[in-house]
Amino acid sequence: MSEGWDREAFRAAYVADGGTPASARSYVSYLNRAERVLEGLPEGGGSGLIDRAERLPVHVWGGERERRDSLAALRCFVRLAGGVAATPPAVIREDRDDRLMQLLRDAQRIGAEYYRLTGKPLGVTGEIAEYEAARALGLTLCVARTPGHDAIDPANGDAVQIKGRAVARDDRYRGMCPAILCDADVQVVVLVLLDRTTLTAIEVWRTDIAAVRRRIAGLASARRRAEGVLAITQFTSIATRVVPPVPSSSPVP
Structure with a gap:
């Protein structure tokens, strides 16, 4: 799974989408957590991956806040994975x-x-x-x-x-x-x-x-x-x- 998780591309796409560098750093850290949690799941991307992640119990994330923020980062990653927006x-x-x-x-x-x-x-x-x-x-x-x-x-x-x-x-x-x-x-x-x-x-x-x-x-x-x-x-x-x-x-x- 990790081969497709290009942190720098995600960071650039996130900032291009209107985010700040500081919040991009936070999202990357939560994206790392999401990847660790999802390592044992079957391969798959897009909404299917998010659906599977959402069905996981809270305790595997380490708490409700960690689950919430990791899922938010994952959704953002999937949404932006197609590349940087064309608008400056x-x-x-x-x-x-x-x-x-x-x-x-x-x-x-x-x-x-x-x-x-x-x-x-x-x-x-x-x-x-x-x-x-x-x-x-x-x-x-x-x-x-x-x-x-x-x-x-x-x-x-x-x-x-x-x-x-x-x-x-x-x-x-x-x-x-x-x-x-x-x-x-x-x-x-x-x-x-x-x-x-x-x-x-x-x-x-x-x-x-x-x-x-x-x-x-x-x-x-x-x-x-x-x-x-x-x-x-x-x-x-x-x-x-x-x-x-x-x-x-x-x-x-």
Whole structure:
């Protein structure tokens, strides 16, 4: 099977398809895991290979997350195995990013209107948080199902995990952050606090993954340690508020 698994061709095709070099590296590592798991299966390619892989039990992958990300890499490999797209990569990325931002602006508007009509969230908080973080910090959003991270900081190549929470503007620090993937290959974690009535960013906080890991390791709750869950105030205590910027003389909550 391994004779057909050309990593460099896959990496080039993935980047040409609009992915980033960092996420391509992550996908190659999960592709390696998929190959090891599938070594004992009969030869075959395309959707047949994916179908057989999907039927394998979770334990052979080493866990649900490993199974999910390995299958995502495998599907991407099969889809791109035919070669690099004819359209220049820069054009693909530019068109994709423009369209993505427009869709997220539309989702933000629709989500806010839905909340005004029903008093309930529409379920697009994570996507809107990614949009607001990318817009505020100049990040490049990754393609869907990129293992472990949501964006790349083009200034330094850091992989960024983005978390979002819709909150009341006058009580924004109440509640919990979404679960953080502490074992992901990322350098930065960003938390976006959205106004639940408008889905616009109230604040954006940024910290490094090492600080998050230390804070989670010190939690008293074994369940929250395992799930990677921090209270909003716990996250802000180890992070820097980047939107709006904190004046040098002002204390941070």
